[in-house]
Structures are given as C-alpha cells and as structure tokens.
Amino acid sequence: MRSYSLIAPAKINLYLEILGDRADGYHELAMILQSIELADQVNIRAIGTQTIQVHCDHPQVPLDKTNLAYRAVELMSQEFPDCWAQFGGVEISIQKNIPVAAGLAGGSTNAAAVLVGLDMLWQLGLTQPELQELAAKLGSDVPFCLAGGTAIATGRGEELDPLPSLDSFYVVLAKHQNLAVSTAWAYQTYRSEFGNSYGRSDRASKSIATEPLNTPTRVHSGSMVQGIINKNGSKIGQLLYNDLEKVVLPNYPQVLQLRQAFENSGALGTMMSGSGPTVFALCQSQEQAQEILQQVQSAIRCPDLGFWVSKFARHGIQIISPQKSLFIGNRE
Numbered sequence: 001m002r003s004y005s006l007i008a009p010a011k012i013n014l015y016l017e018i019l020g021d022r023a024d025g026y027h028e029l030a031m032i033l034q035s036i037e038l039a040d041q042v043n044i045r046a047i048g049t050q051t052i053q054v055h056c057d058h059p060q061v062p063l064d065k066t067n068l069a070y071r072a073v074e075l076m077s078q079e080f081p082d083c084w085a086q087f088g089g090v091e092i093s094i095q096k097n098i099p100v101a102a103g104l105a106g107g108s109t110n111a112a113a114v115l116v117g118l119d120m121l122w123q124l125g126l127t128q129p130e131l132q133e134l135a136a137k138l139g140s141d142v143p144f145c146l147a148g149g150t151a152i153a154t155g156r157g158e159e160l161d162p163l164p165s166l167d168s169f170y171v172v173l174a175k176h177q178n179l180a181v182s183t184a185w186a187y188q189t190y191r192s193e194f195g196n197s198y199g200r201s202d203r204a205s206k207s208i209a210t211e212p213l214n215t216p217t218r219v220h221s222g223s224m225v226q227g228i229i230n231k232n233g234s235k236i237g238q239l240l241y242n243d244l245e246k247v248v249l250p251n252y253p254q255v256l257q258l259r260q261a262f263e264n265s266g267a268l269g270t271m272m273s274g275s276g277p278t279v280f281a282l283c284q285s286q287e288q289a290q291e292i293l294q295q296v297q298s299a300i301r302c303p304d305l306g307f308w309v310s311k312f313a314r315h316g317i318q319i320i321s322p323q324k325s326l327f328i329g330n331r332e
C-alpha cells in the first residue's frame with residue numbers, strides 16, 4: 001500500500017476587510033493572506049477497507065466527520081467513486097504543530113493536504129484549477145492553503161490573485177493556549193454590531209462575480225498591495241488590518257493585552273490573525289523576532305501563553321520537506 005507525507009502550512013491574514021453581506025449568508029471579504037512555515041504534517045495511506053480513519057496527536061482535534069481532513073476524503077470519494085472502489089479506504093494521521101482554533105487555518109490546510117495526497121494516491125492527475133474547485137467546496141480558506149504564498153483573496157475568500165512573494169519576513173505568533181475564538185461567533189457578532197455600516201451585495205457565486213458591489217471603498221488594501229510589491233516592511237507593518245479585531249479585542253482582554261504588548265515592542269507591525277485569538281508581529285529578521293518574543297514574554301508573564309517564530313513561506317501544500325518553524329513555550 002502506498003502512502004504520502006505532506007507539509008500543510010498555516011496562514012496569517014495581513015489584511016481582512018469585511019465589505020458586506022452576501023445572499024448566501026457569507027460575508028464579502030477582501031483579504032491578503034500569507035503562508036508561514038509553521039506547518040502540520042499530514043500522512044495519508046491507502047487501507048484495504050472502505051473506511052476513513054483519522055488520527056491526530058492533538059486532543060482538541062476531532063477524529064470524526066467534523067474533521068475537515070475527513071470531509072476532504074468524503075468529498076473525493078463522492079467525486080471519484082471508481083477510485084474509492086478500486087483503492088479502498090484511507091488512513092490520515094495528522095501531526096499537529098499549528099495551534100487549534102487559532103485563526104491560522106489549521107483545519108483548512110489539513111483538508112488541502114488531503115486533496116493533494118488523494119490526487120497522488122489515486123493517480124488522478126488533477127490540474128491546479130480542478131483542485132482549487134474541490135478545495136472551495138470544503139471551505140473558504142482551503143483554496144488559499146492549497147496554493148499558498150502571498151495572495152489577495154476575495155469573494156468568501158476563495159477567489160485568489162497571487163502577489164509577489166514576501167518570503168524574507170518573519171513573524172512572532174502568540175496565543176493563550178486555553179483560549180479559543182469561534183470563527184462563526186466573530187463574524188456573527190461583527191454583522192450584528194456593524195452590519196448597518198456596510199452595503200448589501202446579492203453576490204453569491206462566481207457566476208455573478210463581475211457584478212459591482214454596493215459597498216464602501218476599501219480601507220487601504222490598494223496601499224497594502226503596493227507595499228507588498230515593493231517589499232516595504234515598514235509600510236506593510238503600518239497597513240496591517242483586520243475588521244474582526246473590532247469585535248474580538250473588546251470581548252477578549254487577553255488578546256487586547258497581547259496586541260498592546262506587541263504594539264510597544266518595536267516590531268514592523270502587529271495584528272490579530274483571522275478571527276483570532278492568535279496575535280502576530282511582523283519582523284524584518286529572525287533575530288528581531290527572537291528579541292520581540294523575549295520582550296513580550298517578560299511583559300506578560302503567563303504560563304498559558306505560547307510563542308512561535310516562523311518565516312513567511314512561498315508555498316502551500318508540499319510533499320514532505322524539513323520544517324523550519326521554531327516552537328517556544330508550552331505546546332498545547
């Protein structure tokens with residue numbers, strides 16, 4: 001039986017603006033996403049039985065149908081029933097390095113790895129657009145996790161435009177190990193508190209993607225794109241943006257405290273990633289990242305606080321390669 005091991009990187013949001021509501025219940029987003037080298041390892045193996053088995057070394061990760069990696073196998077078995085019949089079931093084992101429920105797309109990147117793994121295991125030879133289409137069926141962040149690098153993401157987050165690579169930068173990530181923020185809660189709270197300040201779009205699918213949006217002009221995503229093209233770290237740092245901070249920071253004082261500590265640390269910039277609670281600081285070098293980590297660690301003396309230093313990555317899912325991210329602190 002053949003097996004494959006894949007590296008599944010986490011992502012951070014350099015920019016997250018909520019533009020409006022969509023008819024399909026999602027929000028219309030303008031995001032700039034960045035892969036980092038902090039990654040899970042996903043092993044995928046064909047087994048004789050027609051079953052899906054998921055193993056993970058992290059106690060908070062579900063092993064049933066609610067695991068996004070499980071759902072990726074299910075989707076592939078429905079799309080390619082002949083392969084499912086021919087090759088049998090699949091065993092997935094996830095070595096979890098990405099903090100869970102952290103705003104770093106841990107589940108989405110595992111699902112993206114399974115799509116790539118099954119493409120190889122079942123010798124499907126799928127094209128990148130075909131894989132992207134399957135990824136979008138699993139979740140808004142899955143297409144980006146597949147492609148990786150630096151990209152603008154619009155629509156629900158699944159429509160991608162690649163940007164020039166930013167792989168010389170580093171981030172310090174910090175998260176309270178026992179703190180989780182529900183993505184659904186963050187978006188729902190944003191809608192109830194700020195929903196009347198944005199426009200309403202009827203846009204619900206790619207087929208009407210060219211319709212103009214009845215939304216306010218973007219805050220500063222254009223300047224951020226310019227900063228990325230010029231690889232201007234100071235400008236990128238100043239323009240980091242996340243609308244979801246407006247609901248998460250007032251409700252989670254620990255996240256606010258982290259944001260303030262990073263703000264005073266001399267980093268290029270700091271922001272909460274996705275729906276949080278992870279906060280990151282953008283750094284010019286690994287040395288700067290280590291200094292900032294130590295500074296914030298001594299400013300907030302809390303045994304529950306985990307820190308990671310990671311480099312920006314220019315790739316999404318990869319067949320196994322050495323892992324360069326460094327974990328410092330208590331592992332969850």
Ligand code: ATP
Nearest residue numbers: 066067068100101102103104105106107110183274
């Ligand atoms: P996103 O940034 O995409 O919103 P996240 O990083 O905030 O995601 P995840 O780490 O994906 O969050 O976890 C969110 C929830 O999804 C967890 O509470 C967990 O129960 C569930 N989950 C399902 N599959 C996985 C997986 N493969 N890895 C981690 N969590 C998973």
